Amino acid sequence: MTILGAMALALFLGACLASIRGWIPQRALTLQTTLLLVAALIVILRLAFGKPPAFGEILGGTSLHPITATVAGFLLAGALQAAGGFDAASALLRRLTGTGLGLPFALVVLVNLPTIFAMPCGRILAAPLMPLALLLGQEAAERSGDRTMLAMVVFGMLVNAGASCVPSALGGIGLLGEGMGRFPAGSFGDPSQLGTLVLTLATMALIRFVHGRDLKMRPPATTEPSVTVPDQGYTALAVFVLMLALVMIVRPRIPLQVILTVSTLMIMALARLSLANVLAGVILHPLSAMIAGFLVAGALSASGGFDALLWLLEGLARHTPLGFVGVSILVVFLPLMLAMPCGRIMSVALIPGVLLFGEKVAHATAFPLAAPVLLVSFILSAAGSCGPSPLGGVGNIGEGRLRIPDFWSSRPQALGIFLGVPAAALVIRFGGVSGGAYRLSTLSTCLGFGLVSGLGTNWLFGYRLRHLGGLAGGLLVGLLVWIL
Amino acid sequence: MKRPALTLNTTAMLLLTIFLGLLGGHALANRQPWALTCYDCKACGAACALGIDPQGFVAAQLANDPDLPIYATNIRLNVRKALALDPELEITRGERHLPLRQAVTQFGLAPSEEVVTYRMKARHAAALCLECAACEKACVLELPLLRAIRQLKAPQPAGATHAK
Ligand code: SF4
Ligand code: SF4
Numbered sequence: 335m336t337i338l339g340a341m342a343l344a345l346f347l348g349a350c351l352a353s354i355r356g357w358i359p360q361r362a363l364t365l366q367t368t369l370l371l372v373a374a375l376i377v378i379l380r381l382a383f384g385k386p387p388a389f390g391e392i393l394g395g396t397s398l399h400p401i402t403a404t405v406a407g408f409l410l411a412g413a414l415q416a417a418g419g420f421d422a423a424s425a426l427l428r429r430l431t432g433t434g435l436g437l438p439f440a441l442v443v444l445v446n447l448p449t450i451f452a453m454p455c456g457r458i459l460a461a462p463l464m465p466l467a468l469l470l471g472q473e474a475a476e477r478s479g480d481r482t483m484l485a486m487v488v489f490g491m492l493v494n495a496g497a498s499c500v501p502s503a504l505g506g507i508g509l510l511g512e513g514m515g516r517f518p519a520g521s522f523g524d525p526s527q528l529g530t531l532v533l534t535l536a537t538m539a540l541i542r543f544v545h546g547r548d549l550k551m552r553p554p555a556t557t558e559p560s561v562t563v564p565d566q567g568y569t570a571l572a573v574f575v576l577m578l579a580l581v582m583i584v585r586p587r588i589p590l591q592v593i594l595t596v597s598t599l600m601i602m603a604l605a606r607l608s609l610a611n612v613l614a615g616v617i618l619h620p621l622s623a624m625i626a627g628f629l630v631a632g633a634l635s636a637s638g639g640f641d642a643l644l645w646l647l648e649g650l651a652r653h654t655p656l657g658f659v660g661v662s663i664l665v666v667f668l669p670l671m672l673a674m675p676c677g678r679i680m681s682v683a684l685i686p687g688v689l690l691f692g693e694k695v696a697h698a699t700a701f702p703l704a705a706p707v708l709l710v711s712f713i714l715s716a717a718g719s720c721g722p723s724p725l726g727g728v729g730n731i732g733e734g735r736l737r738i739p740d741f742w743s744s745r746p747q748a749l750g751i752f753l754g755v756p757a758a759a760l761v762i763r764f765g766g767v768s769g770g771a772y773r774l775s776t777l778s779t780c781l782g783f784g785l786v787s788g789l790g791t792n793w794l795f796g797y798r799l800r801h802l803g804g805l806a807g808g809l810l811v812g813l814l815v816w817i818l
Numbered sequence: 819m820k821r822p823a824l825t826l827n828t829t830a831m832l833l834l835t836i837f838l839g840l841l842g843g844h845a846l847a848n849r850q851p852w853a854l855t856c857y858d859c860k861a862c863g864a865a866c867a868l869g870i871d872p873q874g875f876v877a878a879q880l881a882n883d884p885d886l887p888i889y890a891t892n893i894r895l896n897v898r899k900a901l902a903l904d905p906e907l908e909i910t911r912g913e914r915h916l917p918l919r920q921a922v923t924q925f926g927l928a929p930s931e932e933v934v935t936y937r938m939k940a941r942h943a944a945a946l947c948l949e950c951a952a953c954e955k956a957c958v959l960e961l962p963l964l965r966a967i968r969q970l971k972a973p974q975p976a977g978a979t980h981a982k
Pocket of ligand 1: 865866867868869870872947948949950951953954
């Protein structure tokens with residue numbers, strides 16, 4: 335560990351903390367600018383220590399794949415949105431509530447839809463699903479006479495959306511972790527999706543029984559969404575689902591970005607969309623956050639910041655009662671304590687350090703899966719933390735719509751994530767890390783988690799535990815998690 | 819947002835965009851545009867008998883830096899040859915990874931003694947690469963990694979755009 339490394343790490347963590355606490359106001363310095371300045375300061379520190387600036391290492395450490403996949407994913411999402419694909423998904427779900435499966439079926443599928451159709455940024459699905467969440471939430475509230483249920487549906491869907499960028503095959507954060515840790519492609523998908531089912535359920539339970547008791551809200555009057563879904567909306571949705579299935583099942587040796595672009599072009603041709611329609615889907619915030627994250631990560635790596643982090647964590651593990659397990663828990667939930675508006679910032683900047691520490695934990699505890707367990711948990715916690723982030727997290731969307739105080743949902747979301755992340759860790763602990771193959775043992779795990787999600791939804795919304803809707807919905811969610 | 823803050827934040831976003839463009843520019847200038855498609859999944863690394871991280875060659879092309887340190891964890895060289903290559907290359911000694919020069923003074927390594935490498939400059943790793951193409955076959959996208967390796971192998975001034 336060098337002094338330069340320790341100073342670089344302190345600069346980075348200090349800047350994150352200052353942004354979270356509002357000591358660096360966002361209206362003066364956005365997070366991206368702050369991170370860029372941190373990288374510049376680290377380079378200046380290097381020069382002060384008589385070292386070359388290491389621009390090559392900073393540039394060479396940048397992983398282009400998640401950036402280009404995210405851009406391609408956003409373009410596809412833009413095309414889907416403009417073609418009415420998301421409206422089609424909502425309409426299909428709405429129609430299902432009219433069947434014998436009823437409201438619980440629609441509820442369990444709706445709140446978990448973001449992680450099933452995992453997009454590179456949870457915000458993509460959060461907005462189009464919001465009208466349906468309000469409608470179904472209102473229905474559940476009226477049926478039971480408990481208005482909290484509206485908040486349960488809205489924030490259940492939002493926390494699920496926040497964490498859904500981990501398993502996305504379209505440039506999700508999981509891809510980053512798999513690449514950096516040299517784990518099989520797709521191996522973080524199922525564990526993070528299953529963890530997300532649990533954290534969604536936990537958030538809804540916390541709102542119902544703990545945080546929602548004296549919640550006062552003024553939700554907008556909800557009416558049946560009047561949008562008529564254009565025919566091409568269903569076709570666009572079908573193209574999207576087929577594309578996802580192709581990527582997941584066939585795994586062609588073609589860059590993912592090419593498949594995404596071809597799908598986008600197909601949807602554009604089908605729905606006669608203009609380039610402007612598609613470009614409207616691009617959200618710059620996660621992209622610029624990721625690039626800034628890579629810059630800081632490169633500067634930290636070149637200056638020994640990760641060695642310092644490792645030294646610190648190992649020291650804490652060896653010389654305090656926390657031990658390796660206690661420090662691992664601290665590492666996993668660090669992103670939740672410094673909740674950023676985009677999980678990619680913490681992920682990109684700290685994954686190398688987390689991986690190194692994971693290897694130490696594996697060595698110290700003689701548990702070979704320690705590194706992937708730690709990494710999946712860290713990434714899920716980082717991704718989910720964009721829900722409760724006080725810097726414009728996804729939860730704010732719900733607080734605005736329900737007209738409840740800002741950041742009210744931060745606590746139940748953060749606690750929900752805290753309870754859900756260990757589920758992802760357990761899936762790796764007992765299932766190992768394997769990508770791609772459709773294994774029967776994984777199917778039973780997915781169905782099992784789906785079933786728990788369905789049972790929990792039945793119970794939380796006041797239905798009989800064995801209500802067919804919740805059970806069938808949960809099983810469908812489990813099956814879709816396994817397939818997609 | 820006040821005007822100075824607006825200017826500063828906008829400049830930061832522009833710089834981030836330029837940074838991204840730089841990677842594409844380097845790939846084109848080095849005539850290795852395919853390097854942009856690399857997933858950075860490191861699947862190629864598992865195939866290399868020398869423990870080289872072939873993705874490092876891709877990163878060196880994108881960064882336009884043949885001196886980029888990359889992992890090469892299983893190359894055995896005698897101290898004399900390793901010193902001639904680069905005294906700053908990192909070697910593995912027990913549980914530690916340290917620069918060769920430091921190891922020589924600290925452990926009094928003899929010139930004929932064998933060391934195992936850990937990290938070295940991309941062009942040096944390219945020079946030692948066996949060109950067995952195992953990494954190309956293991957690559958999930960079957961990328962032409964040998965093209966990048968051969969280009970880095972060619973003698974060139976450090977830091978310059980690679981010789982064609
Ligand atoms: S060509 Fe062979 S020796 Fe060279 S990097 Fe690839 S696998 Fe390793
Ligand atoms: S296997 Fe291919 S795509 Fe993956 S890092 Fe190696 S070169 Fe890049």
